[in-house]
Amino acid sequence: MKNNLLVVVDMVNGFINEGPLADKNINKITGTVVNEIKKAIQKKYTIIAFKDCHMPDDAEFKDFPPHCIGGTSQSELIPEVKSYENNLIVIEKNTTNGFNTKAFKNLVKGNIWDNVLVVGCCTDICVLQFATNFNEFNKNHNRPTKIFVAENGVYTFDNSEHNAEKNHQNALQRMQDLGISVVSLKEKTNFQMHNEKTR
Numbered sequence: 001m002k003n004n005l006l007v008v009v010d011m012v013n014g015f016i017n018e019g020p021l022a023d024k025n026i027n028k029i030t031g032t033v034v035n036e037i038k039k040a041i042q043k044k045y046t047i048i049a050f051k052d053c054h055m056p057d058d059a060e061f062k063d064f065p066p067h068c069i070g071g072t073s074q075s076e077l078i079p080e081v082k083s084y085e086n087n088l089i090v091i092e093k094n095t096t097n098g099f100n101t102k103a104f105k106n107l108v109k110g111n112i113w114d115n116v117l118v119v120g121c122c123t124d125i126c127v128l129q130f131a132t133n134f135n136e137f138n139k140n141h142n143r144p145t146k147i148f149v150a151e152n153g154v155y156t157f158d159n160s161e162h163n164a165e166k167n168h169q170n171a172l173q174r175m176q177d178l179g180i181s182v183v184s185l186k187e188k189t190n191f192q193m194h195n196e197k198t199r
């Protein structure tokens with residue numbers, strides 16, 4: 001049986017439902033994300049959910065307005081995902097890159113996964129950093145782990161200085177260029193990442 005991992009990045013209220021960095025359009029991936037969580041539970045795959053969660057004086061607030069402060073609803077998983085919380089390994093992070101968290105590094109030490117599917121937000125920031133760092137790590141350690149990113153399971157925010165669709169597509173291309181498989185997930189396919197249709 002395949003030893004697979006689903007990684008859900010930052011499906012928190014502070015990036016989707018409320019606060020200075022939230023964009024409700026990201027909800028367009030919520031159905032796909034929940035569907036993948038359900039399939040992964042059924043197949044008994046490991047599921048990690050990264051959650052942006054800050055202290056009020058975190059260094060990241062030099063670059064971004066304060067967001068996702070621990071203990072506020074912004075740092076909570078969105079309700080659609082939170083209802084599966086008991087099945088998730090929730091990892092809090094205080095920078096954009098979940099790969100560098102102690103909790104993830106400890107999990108990686110003890111586990112070599114065959115396939116990793118990444119969903120969540122934002123395509124061009126936290127998803128891109130996690131997927132490319134993990135991919136590089138696997139190559140560096142000669143691990144066979146294959147990283148997949150679902151093009152319809154990740155998305156990014158839109159504003160006057162940041163075109164969502166353009167940044168989403170550019171980030172997918174960048175990840176593909178670096179050896180990550182960008183796949184399109186169909187509603188009813190099984191969670192067999194190695195068989196998913198590639199772009």
Ligand SMILES: [Zn+2]
Pocket residue numbers: 052053054060067068094095096
């Ligand atoms: Zn943050």
